[in-house]
Amino acid sequence: MSRLSDVTRQDLREIFRKAASNNITRRIRVESELQEQDTLSYASETGSS
Numbered sequence: 012m013s014r015l016s017d018v019t020r021q022d023l024r025e026i027f028r029k030a031a032s033n034n035i036t037r038r039i040r041v042e043s044e045l046q047e048q049d050t051l052s053y054a055s056e057t058g059s060s
Contacts, residue, residue: 027042
């Protein structure tokens with residue numbers, strides 16, 4: 012069970028959002044990285060063969 016809990020994931024998103032509020036480019040990069048991690052973890056959890 013390496014999946015983050017919904018609460019932890021939401022907290023992380025809020026922290027990133029505040030940290031990047033003055034830097035749109037960094038915010039976009041952070042959010043795209045989160046999406047990439049979500050996709051990779053989903054693929055590994057479903058055991059895509």
